[in-house]
Amino acid sequence: MKSSNRPLLRSALLLLLPLCGSAQADWVQATDPLAIRPLPDNMQTQAQNPPTFSWSRHASAPPSYVVQVFLNGVLNRTYSTSRNWYLPPKALPAGRYTWRVRPSTSQEWSTPRSFVIASNSQLFEVPENLALRTAVMRKARPRALPSGLKPFSSWSVAMRADRQPALTALTNEVNYYVSSLTTVSDSEWPLPPSKIRTAALVAQQSNIMQRVNPNARQLEAAATLYRVTGQQAYLDEAIRRGDQFAALDVNGPTSFANQDMGSRMIAQSLMKAIDLLAGALVVNGDTTRRDRWLSVVAARTRALYADLSAGGGRLDQLPYDSHAATSMAFLTLTSTLALGDIPEAEQWFDFSFRAFVSSFSVWSGPEGGFANGTAYAEYEADFALQIWPALAQATGVNMFGKPWSRGFAQFLMHFVPPGQQTHVFGDGHETAPEYRFMKGFASRYATPQAAWYVQNLSRPNDVLATLQAPYPMPVSTVTATAATPPANAAYYPSIGWTAMHSNLADNGRTSLYFKASPYGSFNHSHGDQNGFVLFSGGVPLLTETGWYDWYDSPMWNSWYRQSKSHNALTFDGGVGQVVEGYEEPLSRNGRINAFSTTPAVDYVEGDATAAYAGLLTSATRKIWYVRGSDTAVILDQFASATPRVFEWNFHAYAPIVADAAGNISVTNQNRKVCVVPLATSAQRFERRSGPPPQSGTYEDHGVFVKAAAATSGEFLTVLDIGCKGTAVSLDTSGGLRKVVVGTQALTLPLPK
Incomplete structure (x- = not known):
C-alpha cells in the first residue's frame, strides 16, 4: 500500500x-x-x-x-x-x-x-471497553484462534477433507521459505530518513515492505503450523523469524518515523506470534525471549499510538486518511492481543477498539462500496482477513457481521467479478486482481451471492487465513444449487458508482462501469468523474491508462490521475478536471442524477460539472446499456462561458484501429468493440500520446475532437460490443430525438 x-x-x-x-x-x-x-x-x-x-x-x-x-x-x-x-x-x-x-x-x-x-x-452491538477487556483477558492464549480449533491429529474426517488441502499448501509454503527467504537486517537499507520523497527513498521504503511482509507472513504461518501440528521444526522457524524482527533497531530504517507500514507490521506479527506460541516461548521458566519480543512490540506500538492519538485522536475529527485508518486497525489488533502483557495496551485498546469498529468505513456509506477504487478495496479485504478474524475470536465482535461489510462483499462481486483481468478506478486500476483476498472475504458469508462468487473464483482461498478460520466456513453451509449471483446492475449511491453487466453469471459477460463520485479525485481517486470502463469476457477493451509507480510521483500527477488518461471529457488539448490540492478534490466531485435498470436497458446519468472547478458550466454524461443487443449509447452534453474545443477521450490496451472508411475498433484477446460516433456537429478522430506504459504492456489513446471552439455542444457515441454491426439510427422526427438500437428505441434530450 x-x-x-x-x-x-x-x-x-x-x-x-x-x-x-x-x-x-x-x-x-x-x-x-x-x-x-x-x-x-x-x-x-x-x-x-x-x-x-x-x-x-x-x-x-x-x-x-x-x-x-x-x-x-x-x-x-x-x-x-x-x-x-x-x-x-x-x-x-x-x-x-x-x-x-x-x-x-x-x-x-x-x-x-x-x-x-x-x-x-x-x-451490531459492541460492549463498552471494560466489558471487552474483561472478556479478552479471560480467554486463554491463543486468543486469535477459534477456541475449538484442535490439533490436526484430532480433526474429524469432514474437517480433514475440507482443511487438509490448505494445511498441505501452507506446509509446502513454509518449508520452501525456510531456506529461500532470507532474514531481514537493518544493513539492507542505508538511506537515512528524509522528508523529501526522492525516487531512491521511495524505492527503499518499498523494499522494506517487500522484505518485511513475507517475513511477517512466514513468522505467523510457522507459528500457526506449530499450533496445528505440534512439530518442533515450525516452532524453531517461528522463533528464528521473530528473533530477526526483535533484532531490528526500533529507531532505524524500519522505525515508525521512517517506514510506519513496516513498523506496524513488525509489531503486529510479533504480537500474533507471541499469542500463537503462548507458553512455547518460555523455556524452563526463562522468559527472556518473550520479554524481548514484547519490548519491541511495545516500542513500535507506542510510536503508532502517539501518531494516531495526537490532538485527542486525529481521525476522530479528520477521518479521510486511508493510511491512518489502516494503522488504526493494526493498533486495534495489537493492543487486543497485548492486554495483560504490556501495561500500556489497556490505554491503546480503550483508544482504538470501539473507534475502529464504529467508524468503518469512511470510504462509503452503509451500502458498502469503496471510493478509492477496487485495487484498494482488495487491499482492504487483505487487511480484513489479517485482522478481523483474530479480533472476533479475542473479543466476540465480528466485523464481518457489520452491515457495511456485507455490502462490501457484494461490491466486490459487482466490480471485480470472476475472470476480470484488471481493477477499475483509482490508484492501482491497471493491476490484476488477487482473487484469493476477495474469495476469502466472501467466504465469511452464508448467502447465495457469496456462494456463487466463491464457486466461480478458481484461485484458492488464502491458506493461512483458511487454517485460522472457524470450521466450517460460513459460505460452505450454502448448497451449490442455491448459489445465485447478485443483480446484473447495481448503483452504490454514496460513492457514485454503477455496474452494468450483460449477465453476471456468464464469464463471457460484458461489464460497463461508470463513476460520478462525491469523493472526487481525493486521496487514491482520480479525475475521472463521468468516466467509464468497458470489459468483455473480463478482457479490458476501453480502459484507464498509466500505472501506479508511487503516490505523488511526477507521472501520477501529470498523467495517471488526470482526466486525459481516462475515458472522460477534456478540452483545449487535454485540459480536464482539477485534481490539484489536498482537500479541494473532495469538493471537485461528481454526482449521479439518475439510475434505473430493467431486463432490457440500464441507464445512468452523471454530472461532473463541479469536478471542472468552474472551467465548465455544465458537464453531464448519460449512458444507456441495451442488454439485448449488447450495445451502449453514450451522450455527453457540456457548456462553458468561454469557447472551448471539446474532446471525448478513450483508451485501450490494444491498438485503436481506424480503417479507410473511418470505422474505429479495438480488438484485445479476440474481444472487440466498435466505437461509432453519431456526430451531431462536426468532429474528427485523432490519436494522442501518453507517457511510456509500464514495461511489458501496451497502451493506445484516441480522441474525438470538435471541429471548432464553442460554448456548448455534445458527443453522441455508440459502443457496439463484439462489432456485430448492430443497426443504429438517429431519429429526430416529430420534435423528439431518438436513437434506435436494433429494435430498442431510446429517447434522448434535445441539444442544449
Missing part, C-alpha cells in the same frame, strides 16, 4: 482548525470538507442498530459531550462521551428518532437531526 506523508502533515495542521474559531450556529457541521460529518441525519433509515453518532468538535475543546436521543419526541437515551462520536452499546427500539449534542461545559445544543431505526436495521 502506497502513501504520501503530505496527507499526514496536512491532517495534523487541519486538526487544529476547529479549535481556533468561534462556534458556529450549528457547530457540529464544520466548514472544513475533510472534517467528520454529523450523522445520522436526513431521516435516513439506519442499516446498523445502534448507529454511530458523530459530529465535528466544538471550538471550546470541552472535556466531554452530552448526547440526547429522542424517540417520537420523547427523551429516550442520554449518553456522555469524551470523543466527538459515540457508539451505544445496546440497540435502539424501532422508531423515528432525533438527536442532539452539546459540550459538557455549556448548553449550546446542536440542531436536532433525525433518523429511523427500522425492523430491518441490522443488529
